[in-house]
Amino acid sequence: MSSYSQPARRRHLGDKRLIQMFIIPTVVLLILMNVFPLIYSLYLSFTEYSAINPTPPQWVGLDNYKKVLSDNLYWHNFAVTGRYALISVSLQMIVGFGLAMLLKEKFKGSGLLTTLILVPMMLSPAVVGAFWKNIFNPSFGIFDQFLGYSDPNTAPEWLGDPDLALWAVVIVDVWMWSPFVMLLSLAGLSAIPDYLYEAAAIDRASAWFQFRRITLPQVMPLLLIAVLFRTIEAFKQFDLVMGLTGGGPSLLQGTQAVNVTETVSVKLFRLAMPPQAQTGLSSAMAYVVLVIIIAISNLYIRALNKVREG
Amino acid sequence: MATIELMNVEKKFGSSYAVKPMNMTIHSGEFVVLLGPSGCGKTTTLRMISGLEAVTDGQILFDGKDVTWLHPSDRDIAFVFQFFALYSHMTARENIAFPLQAQGEPRDSIRKRVEEVAKMLRIEHLMNARPGGLSGGDQQRVALARALVRRPAAFLMDEPLGALDAEFRESMRAEIKRLHIEQNATTVYVTHDQIEAMAMGDRVVVMSAAVVQQNGTPAEVYHDPANLFVAKFIGSPGMNLIQGHYADGKVALPGDNHYTVPADWYTAIHETIGRDGDIILGFRPEAAHISASGPIATTVYTTDLHGSYTMLHLELNRDTIVDVRAGRGTNYPIGTPARFDLDPAMVRFFDPKTEAAIHKGGNP
Known part of the structure; x- marks a missing residue:
C-alpha cells in the first residue's frame, strides 16, 4: 500500500516548486561564491584598501x-x-x-x-x-x-x-x-x-x-x-x-x-x-x-x- | 570517351568473394547499369573500376591501357556518390570548381567552365549556397556538375538517386539520361532499382551473389532472362514461375491443369531435360490473357487496381498463385473461377536443376 501513498504525497509538490528546489541552492551558492566577490572586488578596485589593515576602503576613483x-x-x-x-x-x-x-x-x-x-x-x-x-x-x-x-x-x-x-x-x-x-x-x-x-x-x-x-x-x-x-x-x-x-x-x-x-x-x-x-x-x-x-x-x-x- | 574492359576481375575479402572473377566490356559512349540486390558486388565492381578499391586479381583496361594499379586520380574518371560526398565547408560553386582548381587551371577558364556546367544542370541560382542548405536533389545536381566539369573519360555513378525522394528520382532519372545523351560519355551506373535500370541503361548487367547473372539490353533481360534469378528480379512483379512436369509436348501444372507447349520449343526442351522431366514454366503477367476457353483454370485470389490496369492474383492451387494483367474494365470478384491462355511467343521454360533458361535456338 505504501507504494500507492508515495506518489500521492509527491503530487503536493508542483513542478514549479520542484524546479525551484533544484535551482535555489545553486543560485545562492553562485551569489555567495561568484557574484558577490566579483562585485565587491570591482568596488575595491576603485579604493585604497589592504585586507590585512583595519582601515576601511578609501575611494580613490581611477587611480589604481x-x-x-x-x-x-x-x-x-x-x-x-x-x-x-x-x-x-x-x-x-x-x-x-x-x-x-x-x-x-x-x-x-x-x-x-x-x-x-x-x-x-x-x-x-x-x-x-x-x-x-x-x-x-x-x-x-x-x-x-x-x-x-x-x-x-x-x-x-x-x-x-x-x-x-x-x-x-x-x-x-x-x-x-x-x-x-x-x-x-x-x-x-x-x-x-x-x-x-x-x-x-x-x-x-x-x-x-x-x-x-x-x-x-x-x-x-x-x-x-x-x-x-x-x-x-x-x-x-x-x-x-x-x-x-x-x-x-x-x-x-x-x-x-x-x-x-x-x-x-x-x-x-x-x-x-x-x-x-x-x-x-x-x-x-x-x-x-x-x-x-x-x-x-x-x-x-x-x-x-x-x-x-x- | 573511353572503352572499359574488365578481364577476370575479382575481389576477395579474406576467403569470401565480394566479386567472383568477371569479364565485361563497356563500350565507348555506352550507358551500362550494374543491377542487383544489396551485397551482390555491384558497388564493389564500380569501386574497382574507379580505383577506390583494389582488385585482388584480374586486369582493368581503359582504351586498351592497363590501369589496374593506377590511383583513381590517374584514371580520368568522375564518380558520383550515393550520398553526394560534397565538400560541406565549400559553396556549390567552390565544390564544382574543385576538380579544376586541383589541376591548377587558370582562374578565368575555371569560372567560365563552372558557369557553363551550372547552366547545363540549371543550378545557377544555387551557386553560393552550401550543401547543407540544399535539398537532396539539388545536392545531387551539384555533385553531377562537379563530375561533369572536368570532361572525364568515364562517369561512374553509385546509386546516385538512392538517397532521393521518389518524386525527385523520376525527374533526376530523366536529367541523367539526357546528360548522358548530350555528353555521350561512357557511363557505369549502379542501382538496386530494376525500374531505374531498365529505364536508363543501354545495357543491364544483373548481378547476384558476387556473380554476373546476365549481361544484356533491357529488353533481353526482361523478355529472355538467363535464369530464374533474373526472371524473378526483373519486373514488378517478377516473372511467374510455375513448377510443372513435361511429357509428350505437354506440361502438367498444379491444379490438374495442362499447358500444351508450342511446337517450336520441343527440340530445345528435349535437349535439356529430356522427353519426360520436371520443368519450370515462366511467363510475364502481360503474356497471359483471361479467356473463357483458356487452358489454365484458376480461382481469383485477390485483385489490385493499378490505375491503367488491374493485376489479378490467380490461384492454381493452394501453393501456386500467379500474377496476370487484365484490363480495368471487368470486375473479378474474389473466389470466382477464371481461365487464362498464354501468348505462345512470350512463354519461357527453365530447367529446375540448373535454374538456367532453356533457349529455343539451342544453348549459346
Missing part, C-alpha cells in the same frame, strides 16, 4: 587603474604574459596538430601511444614544475645532457639565465599541454568522413591540395577551440611559473630590476598577498586581465563563427 596601465613595472608583466602566450600557444598548436596528423591513421599500438602522450596533461602542474626544475638543473638535470652538454660549468642554466628562463617555462607548458591540442585535433580529424577524401582522389587533388582545402578547413573549428582554451590558460599562467622560476630571474631594465618570467597572475598574487597585500590595486589589475581575456575570447569566438558559417 591609472597606475596599472601607466607604470612600466606593470606593463612589463603584461608584455611577458603576451609574449609567453603567443609563443607557447603557437608551439602547442604546431606540435599538437602535428602529433594528431601522425596518429590519425591507426597502426599497431597507436592506442597505447596516444594514451602515453596524454599522460603529461593529467599531472598536477605543481608536480610538473617540481620535476622539470630538476630536469633543467645544469649540474645533474638530463635536459642539458640530452642537448649534449657534459660540463655543468658551460651548460646553459635554463631557469637562471634571463634569456632562457621564459623559454624554459614555454618548453614545459608545450610538453604538458600539446597533448590536449592533439586530442582535440584527433577528434576533428576523425570526424572528417572518408568519402571526402575519396571524392578528392577522384577529383585529382594532390595530397597537399587535399590537406589545404579539405583537412584544414574541416578541423579548423576544433583548432580554434584549442587556441581559445590554451590562450585563456596562458594568460592565467601561474602554477608552472611558481613551480619553476617563481617569476625570476631578475634583470636590470634601465634603472629598474624586472623579473623576466613574472606573468600577470604571478604579479597579481604578489600584490594581493601579504606582505604587500594591496587589495585595491590588485583588484584593479585583475579587472584589466579579465577585460583582456574577454576581449581575446570574443575575437576567437567571432573567428570561430566565421569559420563555421563561411
Whole structure:
C-alpha cells in the first residue's frame, strides 16, 4: 500500500516548486561564491584598501587603474604574459596538430601511444614544475645532457639565465599541454568522413591540395577551440611559473630590476598577498586581465563563427 | 570517351568473394547499369573500376591501357556518390570548381567552365549556397556538375538517386539520361532499382551473389532472362514461375491443369531435360490473357487496381498463385473461377536443376 501513498504525497509538490528546489541552492551558492566577490572586488578596485589593515576602503576613483596601465613595472608583466602566450600557444598548436596528423591513421599500438602522450596533461602542474626544475638543473638535470652538454660549468642554466628562463617555462607548458591540442585535433580529424577524401582522389587533388582545402578547413573549428582554451590558460599562467622560476630571474631594465618570467597572475598574487597585500590595486589589475581575456575570447569566438558559417 | 574492359576481375575479402572473377566490356559512349540486390558486388565492381578499391586479381583496361594499379586520380574518371560526398565547408560553386582548381587551371577558364556546367544542370541560382542548405536533389545536381566539369573519360555513378525522394528520382532519372545523351560519355551506373535500370541503361548487367547473372539490353533481360534469378528480379512483379512436369509436348501444372507447349520449343526442351522431366514454366503477367476457353483454370485470389490496369492474383492451387494483367474494365470478384491462355511467343521454360533458361535456338 505504501507504494500507492508515495506518489500521492509527491503530487503536493508542483513542478514549479520542484524546479525551484533544484535551482535555489545553486543560485545562492553562485551569489555567495561568484557574484558577490566579483562585485565587491570591482568596488575595491576603485579604493585604497589592504585586507590585512583595519582601515576601511578609501575611494580613490581611477587611480589604481591609472597606475596599472601607466607604470612600466606593470606593463612589463603584461608584455611577458603576451609574449609567453603567443609563443607557447603557437608551439602547442604546431606540435599538437602535428602529433594528431601522425596518429590519425591507426597502426599497431597507436592506442597505447596516444594514451602515453596524454599522460603529461593529467599531472598536477605543481608536480610538473617540481620535476622539470630538476630536469633543467645544469649540474645533474638530463635536459642539458640530452642537448649534449657534459660540463655543468658551460651548460646553459635554463631557469637562471634571463634569456632562457621564459623559454624554459614555454618548453614545459608545450610538453604538458600539446597533448590536449592533439586530442582535440584527433577528434576533428576523425570526424572528417572518408568519402571526402575519396571524392578528392577522384577529383585529382594532390595530397597537399587535399590537406589545404579539405583537412584544414574541416578541423579548423576544433583548432580554434584549442587556441581559445590554451590562450585563456596562458594568460592565467601561474602554477608552472611558481613551480619553476617563481617569476625570476631578475634583470636590470634601465634603472629598474624586472623579473623576466613574472606573468600577470604571478604579479597579481604578489600584490594581493601579504606582505604587500594591496587589495585595491590588485583588484584593479585583475579587472584589466579579465577585460583582456574577454576581449581575446570574443575575437576567437567571432573567428570561430566565421569559420563555421563561411 | 573511353572503352572499359574488365578481364577476370575479382575481389576477395579474406576467403569470401565480394566479386567472383568477371569479364565485361563497356563500350565507348555506352550507358551500362550494374543491377542487383544489396551485397551482390555491384558497388564493389564500380569501386574497382574507379580505383577506390583494389582488385585482388584480374586486369582493368581503359582504351586498351592497363590501369589496374593506377590511383583513381590517374584514371580520368568522375564518380558520383550515393550520398553526394560534397565538400560541406565549400559553396556549390567552390565544390564544382574543385576538380579544376586541383589541376591548377587558370582562374578565368575555371569560372567560365563552372558557369557553363551550372547552366547545363540549371543550378545557377544555387551557386553560393552550401550543401547543407540544399535539398537532396539539388545536392545531387551539384555533385553531377562537379563530375561533369572536368570532361572525364568515364562517369561512374553509385546509386546516385538512392538517397532521393521518389518524386525527385523520376525527374533526376530523366536529367541523367539526357546528360548522358548530350555528353555521350561512357557511363557505369549502379542501382538496386530494376525500374531505374531498365529505364536508363543501354545495357543491364544483373548481378547476384558476387556473380554476373546476365549481361544484356533491357529488353533481353526482361523478355529472355538467363535464369530464374533474373526472371524473378526483373519486373514488378517478377516473372511467374510455375513448377510443372513435361511429357509428350505437354506440361502438367498444379491444379490438374495442362499447358500444351508450342511446337517450336520441343527440340530445345528435349535437349535439356529430356522427353519426360520436371520443368519450370515462366511467363510475364502481360503474356497471359483471361479467356473463357483458356487452358489454365484458376480461382481469383485477390485483385489490385493499378490505375491503367488491374493485376489479378490467380490461384492454381493452394501453393501456386500467379500474377496476370487484365484490363480495368471487368470486375473479378474474389473466389470466382477464371481461365487464362498464354501468348505462345512470350512463354519461357527453365530447367529446375540448373535454374538456367532453356533457349529455343539451342544453348549459346
